[in-house]
Amino acid sequence: MKQEGKRSIWNDYQKEIADDKFYYVRSCIRQNFFPGSETAFLKILREVLEKDVFDDRHHTTCTGIGYHAEVVPLETTMTVVGRNFALMKEAGYQNYVPSCVTSFGIYTEILDSWHHFPEVEARARENLDKATGRTFEIPGNLAHTSDIIFKFRNEIAAKAKYMLVNKTTGKPLRVVDHIGCHYAKMFPQKGIGGAEYPYVLAGMVEAWGGEVIDYPERRHCCGFGFRQYLVKANRGYSISCSKKKFESMEPEKPDFIIANCPGCAYFLDRWQYALAEMEGKTYGEDGHGIPSLTYEEVAGLVLGFDPWELGLQLHQVPVESLLKKMGVAYDPESKFRGANGEDLGQPESPLNLKFYE
């Protein structure tokens, strides 16, 4: 692998990312999958970086899952997107920041459509006006939340309590980065580093002391593809996609996986459990899995946030192996306690995937 070749491509795909005053748009599913991630993003932006972020309770889904499942027509999606843009305008913001990669893809695609087909934008405006009486403005800047963390990766590194370095060996942690398909595959110029060798997560890992590893199935789907998991009969295809990736990355002995898409982080976590139960196969060390984290969770760990406040106890693949490598201080007894200290009980241990130490 010629690193200079990759860096040359990274230089070709830069994008403008706003510096402050963000209008934050949540994901439909992330709060269920990894509930600490969005909270961590807001905490990092507001408390660590002292940025202005508006978390609007009135915004809705972008309809992305329904759109890609062909149950929501494109005109409806455009109208809903227009409404979210209208809310941003009413709130006095211009920099639109969706938390979900699918949403980012939806917004990018619609803005591109409107740019090339003004009559389609006019129709969306008309539909929105009829339905809500609202008007919208095109965002001054559109960036995914991973773009924002990427932009401030060095500021985060400067405030780091822990680095992505093995505390025992002193070597960089080996990290698999996985980028959601809708981040840049449709519009490579809208993603940091482009579509083939994205830099958005690799840049974070580098800045925080880790080492990004490559493997032959790096580009392969995580298994979350909508038609694979929405249609129950296709889920065998979904898990086989994930398995293909795990088999390919296993020889590289990754310390963890970092992903910027809700579905990728989730499926690369949960399917490890399913594969362990189905086939008795695990892909980490000594019967462990490979922890699969979101970039906000990784940023939170680097900044010294409590792992259980980050919601890491909700991962199917336990993260303790990573915490120990990084030297993160944590209380094992608090893992399954609620916010008020109440004991929530402990999950049953899987048959094959090592869950408790």
Next chain:
Amino acid sequence: MDKTVAVVGGGVAGLAAAAALNQLGYRVLLYEKEAFTGGNVRNWDRLFPKARNAREVVDELASSLTGLTEIATGTFVNSVKSTDGLFEIESSGRPAYADAVLLTTGFELFDARKKEEYGYGIFENVITSADLEKMFASSGKPLMADGSEPKKVAFIHCVGSRDEKVNKPYCSKVCCVTAVKQAVEVREALPECEVYNFYMDLRMFGTGYEQLYKEAQVKGVNFIRGRLSEANETRTHQVMIKAEDTLVSRPLQITVDLVVLMVGMSPAGSTMTILKSLGLLGNEDGFAGIANAHTGSTLTLKKGVFVAGACSGPANITDSVNEARAAALRIHQYLGGV
């Protein structure tokens, strides 16, 4: 005769045209931006369909020049201005005037890095057809980055040709037969090496091409009709490639030691620079525009300005040389020699 023709580009078309113009009695100013004449052919080892040494062709054409040709190598033509039928050549060398101008600016090889998914410049064992020619010239066989001999080689056709994604919708004509030629050469140099050619169509249009294709099959080259979707590097620096075998409608994955990208022809940057200075346009693919495709392929829409060879579109050596000689006759006609 005391008339001068400026020939811009010292590849095979430029050399052939200059020689023909000399024979007709014209003085020729031959501009070549590189240090040597011969153009892209100079960088090739052997030529299809009969494996003739490429340097022989260049030397043969160069030896046909007479004392009437003044060669300015290392000289870049910036613009050509036309005044009352006289052309002023502004270059990195001294200013000069000519009675007619022939563009033989040729082509540039497609930059394979633009097909990012194939990993050229990133994966150690992904090379281009031009890189392979250099290997043949220096060591007579393909070699991997670590100097070892490959056991499996894949040729990928149409890299930068017939590809809307990189704005190259046209066929580069010669890559198919070049891939077949190189595949045969690999089998001859390394008889144990497995060779796979991934193609869209095999356009064997020239004399002897179809026979070469048959020879490749007899010599054990595997032909798979399918375009690559992606390439990735393995831990051992091999290249895992994914494609679809469209004849059996099945996805295909294979790991090879060396991938050869058959890079197509792109317009030379200097062509449009000179055309613009003359108020002329390129064609839809960015090559030099011609008067008409059937009977005016060496003419432009400006009197006194002619084109020949791959500057007006992908062409093989045979067609480039023939067109150059045809252009020389057109110039002779224009200058009143006929």
